Amino acid sequence: MKVERKVINTDILIIGGGTSGCMAAVEAKKCYPHLSVTIMEKAHIDRSGCLAGGMNAINAYLNKGETAETFTEYVKWDSCGLIRDDLVKSMAELFEYGVKQVEKWGLPILSDDQGNYLPRGRWNIKINGESLKPILAQAARASGSRIYNWMVMTNLLMKNNRVTGAVGFSLRSGAFHVIHAKATIMATGGASRIYRPNNPGDAAYKTWYCPYNTGAGYAMGIRAGAEMTSFEMRYVALRTRDAIAPTGTIALGAKAPQINAKGENFMATRYAHLGGDHAPTPFRTYGPLQEIKAGRGPVYLDTRGITEKQVSDLKSAYLDMYPSQVLYWASNDIDPATEPVEVQATEPYIVGGHCQSGYWVDADRKTTLDGLYAAGDVAGGAPFKFVSGCWAEGVIAARSAGKYVGSIPASEISDAEVTHEEDRTYAPLRRHGNMRYPATPVELEALLQKIMDQYAGGATTGFEMNEEMLLNARKQLSRFPEALETIMATDLHQLMKAHEVIDRVDVAAVLVEHLLYRKETRWPSYQTRVDYPERDDANWLLFVNSRRVGGKIEMLTRPYEGKEKNAGLD
Amino acid sequence: MPVWIDPEKCNGCYGSAQPPCLRMCPGDLIVKDTAANKAYLKYVNDCWDCLPCVKVCPEEAIEFHLSSQFGKGARLIPHVEKGKDKIVWELIDRMGKSETFSIPTKIIAMALDEKLEAEPAPVDFSI
Numbered sequence: 001m002k003v004e005r006k007v008i009n010t011d012i013l014i015i016g017g018g019t020s021g022c023m024a025a026v027e028a029k030k031c032y033p034h035l036s037v038t039i040m041e042k043a044h045i046d047r048s049g050c051l052a053g054g055m056n057a058i059n060a061y062l063n064k065g066e067t068a069e070t071f072t073e074y075v076k077w078d079s080c081g082l083i084r085d086d087l088v089k090s091m092a093e094l095f096e097y098g099v100k101q102v103e104k105w106g107l108p109i110l111s112d113d114q115g116n117y118l119p120r121g122r123w124n125i126k127i128n129g130e131s132l133k134p135i136l137a138q139a140a141r142a143s144g145s146r147i148y149n150w151m152v153m154t155n156l157l158m159k160n161n162r163v164t165g166a167v168g169f170s171l172r173s174g175a176f177h178v179i180h181a182k183a184t185i186m187a188t189g190g191a192s193r194i195y196r197p198n199n200p201g202d203a204a205y206k207t208w209y210c211p212y213n214t215g216a217g218y219a220m221g222i223r224a225g226a227e228m229t230s231f232e233m234r235y236v237a238l239r240t241r242d243a244i245a246p247t248g249t250i251a252l253g254a255k256a257p258q259i260n261a262k263g264e265n266f267m268a269t270r271y272a273h274l275g276g277d278h279a280p281t282p283f284r285t286y287g288p289l290q291e292i293k294a295g296r297g298p299v300y301l302d303t304r305g306i307t308e309k310q311v312s313d314l315k316s317a318y319l320d321m322y323p324s325q326v327l328y329w330a331s332n333d334i335d336p337a338t339e340p341v342e343v344q345a346t347e348p349y350i351v352g353g354h355c356q357s358g359y360w361v362d363a364d365r366k367t368t369l370d371g372l373y374a375a376g377d378v379a380g381g382a383p384f385k386f387v388s389g390c391w392a393e394g395v396i397a398a399r400s401a402g403k404y405v406g407s408i409p410a411s412e413i414s415d416a417e418v419t420h421e422e423d424r425t426y427a428p429l430r431r432h433g434n435m436r437y438p439a440t441p442v443e444l445e446a447l448l449q450k451i452m453d454q455y456a457g458g459a460t461t462g463f464e465m466n467e468e469m470l471l472n473a474r475k476q477l478s479r480f481p482e483a484l485e486t487i488m489a490t491d492l493h494q495l496m497k498a499h500e501v502i503d504r505v506d507v508a509a510v511l512v513e514h515l516l517y518r519k520e521t522r523w524p525s526y527q528t529r530v531d532y533p534e535r536d537d538a539n540w541l542l543f544v545n546s547r548r549v550g551g552k553i554e555m556l557t558r559p560y561e562g563k564e565k566n567a568g569l570d
Numbered sequence: 571m572p573v574w575i576d577p578e579k580c581n582g583c584y585g586s587a588q589p590p591c592l593r594m595c596p597g598d599l600i601v602k603d604t605a606a607n608k609a610y611l612k613y614v615n616d617c618w619d620c621l622p623c624v625k626v627c628p629e630e631a632i633e634f635h636l637s638s639q640f641g642k643g644a645r646l647i648p649h650v651e652k653g654k655d656k657i658v659w660e661l662i663d664r665m666g667k668s669e670t671f672s673i674p675t676k677i678i679a680m681a682l683d684e685k686l687e688a689e690p691a692p693v694d695f696s697i
Contacts, residue, residue, distance in 0.1 A: 043598060044593045046622075046680070047593075047594040047595075047596055047622040047626075052620040052622055053619075053620035053621055106676035107676065108675065108676065128673055128675055130625075131676045131677065135676055135678065138678050148686075149593075149686070150598070173686065199637070200639075201637075202572075202614065202615050202639070203640070204615060205597070205615065205617055206617075206637065206640075211597070211616070211618050212596050242639065242640045312669075312671070315671060316671050319657075319659050319673060320673060323619075323634070324621075326661060327634065327636055327644055327645075327646040328636060328640050328641065330645075330646070330661055330663040330664065331636055331642060331664060332640075333663070333664060493613075496598070
């Protein structure tokens, strides 16, 4: 099987045309119109990734009276004391810039009679964002960036420790694509489907986080030796039962508190010292999990008594983002005004937007690899990013990448290296018909999810873990490379699925090392170490980072630098 | 089956090789049977229930259904009003009671077909 090879030269390569990637493209062309900008997108840019279904709120916004400083303090408190203040503050300073721009592109934002945005909570404003993704895509197209849809990127290209582009294949034509870039912005999003999902069988993809975000951006960086941070701060989300829709819409929109099966507002009674129903986000998942563990489940958001208008507003809000929630209520005769809405915890996701798992970056969003920048869910250290923070990071990364491009020459990659990457990319397809006992992507995904679920704090153990379990996960994952040598694809779609498994195994291996390393419980439910149940600021108010060197994952720590500017990376 | 493309209503967007539903699926789950000139959901277990395919179908040929795990019997139909930048959602519960929700949005025009940028000749991957 000989594949066609296509070579693309660009100044700035953006991997992933999502929330951050589209904004980065627009900003790059705005600041550096003479530079060529190319987006490589795994699906079609109009409806890819997290925003495919839409969004009903901007959840990181400075409402009247708030500042980048008050936001940073809040996020630090919400993230149990550990964040990169410099990153969080610099994104907050750009919330307004991003939101105003997207409003100009056509996003309907709800306003009062005076034209002030309608808040939905301290940091939230309401939008009609069903078409947020096509709006962003339209802007990216209009910017003059070149957009390639259905491109599955499989690895970064490196020369003298500098990232010089990426390689991948077209899901449509099958052609191998070699992109030479002076600067690369990684904006793929985070990783779902590492753990066994909530719903079995035909609903396994009914996850909260986009199931097509499969950690490719992390994995490419891990394989290239980039430093990663805080993978152990997994995101275990509190979501509605079955539909797995966000609960903020109800909790903030209808001011509904959590109650247990006995009708007790347990957050108010047991977690009053942390703020009750307004406790830091990890505790709003930890609290209900403890109720269920103690036999006081199921747990609900108490919507009883809300008005007909409020019910209608809730449904409208979900139609802009998770329409399945509305159909679910209608299919199960549920009226939130008379019946509380049951909630559950989701399987853990690895994200840098709600939590802070991702590339270790400096204030310019430069990673530890020259020529590589990161923005959005794939970038670490800055939780509570959500949509507007991803925009802000796209803007910062684009400005930095453009500046860098001006100072470096193009570099050449040897044909041998490109051929090596091509062989690696198509290996699962080439096994087709040449192996007696091939493994399918589906079965290896199941194996990965089972290991992670049982030994690395999945739903089966109530998201809890200890050293022995994690060592078991490490041991089982260490056998994976052998299994991956047999993964087979029968067509291009299956080749994408094969790479999604390969990428997630690399992410999972790093995740387990991070979970093993942090010997405290900083974020209950996200990272519950039953053998180290307390938060230990004396020893662990620091970042756990990692770097894969020669196939081995090396752990290191970085100090928490508080309000001081995090100067440089070394 | 989460979304079902009614073969009676699907006209294949005429001769489109990549009709909007196929392009707008973020999971690459919809394919077109060119012989029958119909699109269908090929990978039924991999659907996220995100609905771009349903909203973008010019024939309203795509029905949204929940998995049996979540309950059957109700209907949710988005009517996209292109000239007015809004979607009117029609919700019919199990008892047949209907409700509508008219929600502002921004409709971005969508062609019935789209070529890949600098499309190379497809490679035959069959063995």
